[in-house]
Amino acid sequence: MPEIIVCQNSKNYHVISFDQDISIGRDSNNGIKLLSPQVSRKHARIQKEDGLYRLVDLNSTNSVWLGAEKVQSLELVHGSTFRIADFFLTFIDEQTKFSHQLVLEDENEEEKQGANETMLSVSFNLQEVDTPEELELITAARKWSSKVQTLQKKDEDELLDEALRAIINQTGSEAGFIALRDSDHELVYRATENFDPYTDNRHVHHATVKLVISEGNAVIVNKHDQQVKKGAHVLCTPLMQDNEPTGCCYCFRQHSPYLARDKHISQLVMLITSSHLPDQKTEEDKEDITLNNSEKGRYRKNIIIKSQNMVNLYHDVQTIAPINVPALILGEPGTGKEMVAEELHNCSRRKGAFITLNCSAIPEGIFESELFGSVKGAYQDAQNKPGKLELADNGTLFLDEIGDMALSLQPKLLRFLENQEVTRLGDTRVRKLNVRVVAATNQNLQEMIEKRTFRADLFQRLSCFSLKIPPLVERGEDIELLVRFFLEKFSQEYGWGAPRILPKAMEMLAKYNWPGNVRELRNVSLRMAVHFQGKAITPEDITRHFDEFEGHSPKKVAAFPTLEQMEKNHMYDALQEASWNISDASKLLGIARSTFYKKMEKYDITLP
Structure with missing residues (x-):
């Protein structure tokens, strides 16, 4: 069901689901109510036309805006963001969201009938084989177990790639894939070898995959017709976790039928592989994240919040996290933009990694290879290595300081956001990925767009959702909690006695304007932990040891309005x-x- 995500001034996000035409306006009888005098009573309407959704302006006073342009009519696609007054509305259509190619997407009727084929389904049992075969199985198991030990610290996708390669080599297969169930219980491709999910899916014997996934037994399908087509001989093996099939390995070859020993080798490799994969049920059953304990000043882990504007921010994070579109985090230096980005990733339950890339720290000459990867020979000293986007597949890529990205690179990032495809430098192969991009900046991107140092179309793609982090001076309730947290943290890390901070000294810290935000507060706390191990901290101690507080008159600054x-x-x-x-x-x-x-x-x- 389509959804509209509504926010006002990058906060107070809420989600509205609809399955028919819906009106937008100031009146209370609208499906989407925008309470602002700048919004017309009947401002716009989203209407369904032939399965598509179109936004239509109803001759409103202040128009509907797409970026800097007024629009009278607009066809909505997943991720489309438009503005009415100071409200930003994002259209989400789950049927067109980014996802892996489905395995059981398009079944072939001839294959479903199983014409001219011999199907063998045998449960795994080492006692069925003769001694030479048993020896071969033991050798293969030991070899793969040793290989797995070297891969344990690597990511899940690399383990699956190696498992598939081992099965193909051991069974003499020509191609194949490993597929696992995703969070929506759909079977999706996770590893492939000589197989393109977008062009070769029609060759997959879908009835066999369904049988393996439903019964949890390995299956061999050997066809004996005269016109052998690609993938005529099939070996399909389940991947079992907690005695339930959560995926399968599917291999095929043309030259000869598969034998029982091929099936047993495949089962052994999958059995060992499954024991090193994360427990899917454990992941799904994790306790939901809530803000119930924020009254005590703790969200979770190292996130310390009590002020209402920060509680609202993290509520917005939870609201937008599951929606797979880009997000833009805005805030002054030192406010914790990376921490908010990582929380977006954690709340999204995406199974891939959280990868960071600082756009201001990488020289322009090598930035493209860092982002997209490279192959050996692409340039001097180039090596075969994946880029940050590939490393973030099924996860999140955090692009910090996005305003410092070179103008020449911005169209390439925009292209990836539009098609989710990358090609390594020096390579011709296109890789399809599933990456959520979260960007952050402390710069005014609107001013940069006017100066033509940042692309307007890239800004529109990145800012489907915008989150503004308030500076520390606007979240005074959090200062005391943060100071005590950092003092305790550093004292425990270094084995020092935790200093006690007297009320007057804490009052001085609370009234300081903290131009460096949380980063500055953290540094001051570290210095206090070093200077005053196990001692009481007075206001005089603070002014004597810290130059930033010398001559500071916080009461006057706090009391005099701008x-x-x-x-x-x-x-x-x-x-x-x-x-x-x-x-x-x-x-x-x-x-x-x-x-x-x-x-x-x-x-x-x-x-x-």
Whole structure:
């Protein structure tokens, strides 16, 4: 069922599901209600046409926007984001989301009938074979067990690739694949050898795969017709976990039928492989992440939050995490953008790795190979190595400091976001991936777009969801918790006595403006842990040892409002005086009604 994700000013995300036409507007009888005076009563409509969804502007006052352009009508696809006033709406269609190619996608009727074939289904039993065959099985098992030991610390996909290669070599197969069930219980390709899931899927004997997955027994299918086609002789073996089939290995060859010894070797390799794969049930049964304990100042692990704006942020993270579209994290340096990105990955339950790449730390000359990978000979000293995108397959790639990415590389990243395909430098083979890209920056990308140093189309693709992390000065409730957390953490790590911080000293820290945000607070806490091992920390200690606090007058800074804050308060006073009538309030301030609207949007002022 399609969904619309609605947010206002990059916060307060909520999800609306619908299966028929749905209207958008300010009136309460709309399917999607946007409570803002800048939204028309009946602003727009999403309507279904021949299985597709189209957004239509209903002659609204302030239009519907796609980036910097007004749109009257727009065909919606998975990930489409449009703006109405200060609301961003993202269309999600689960039927077109990024995913691996399904194995049981298109069954061949002739194969389903099983014409001219001999099917053998035998449970695995070493006692069935003669002594020479048993010796061969033991040798193959030992060889593969030894190989697995060297792969234990590598990722799951590499283990599956090696398992498939071992079975193909041991059984004399020409090609094949390993498929596992995903989180939606669909059987998807995870490893392939001389097999393209997008072109060779029609050759797969789907009835055999279904039999193996349903019964958990290995199956041999040998066809004896005169016109032997690709994959005529088939060997299919289940991958068992907790006595249930969770996948299979499917191999085929043309030159000769498979024998029982081929099946037994395949079963042995799959049996050893399954014991080194993560327990799927354990992963699915993990306790759901909640914010129930945030009142005590702890979200989970090293994430310390108590302030309401941070609680709201992590609620938004949980809301958007399962939706496989890009996200953009905005925030000042030191606010913890990478930690939020990693939490997005953890909440998404994606089975792949969380991979990071700092766009400002990699020289432009080698950045493309870092991102897309390379093959030997592509350039001087080039080696066969996967790029960060490949390493993040089935997982998340975090692109930090995305504003520093060279303009020449941005179209290549945009192309990947559109088709999820990569080609290593110097290679011709195209690899299909399933990667969620999360980017972060402390720069104003809108200004960069105006200066033509950042592409508008890339910004639109990356900002399907935007998350703004507040600076530490706006989350004062968290400061004391963070200080105590860091002091305890460093004291335990280095075996020091934990210092005690007196109330007046803590008050000084709480009122400091922390221009370096959490990163600066962490560094100050480390220095305090070093200087005051097991001692009490006074305000005088802080000003004496830390230059940033010398001469600091936090009370004056905290008490004196900025010009923007004064203007915002003045607008609130005018609205209250005018009983929240915008026209009357703008007259009281002596400014145009349109100017008043713009300032309301600037200061995030909403009517009660």
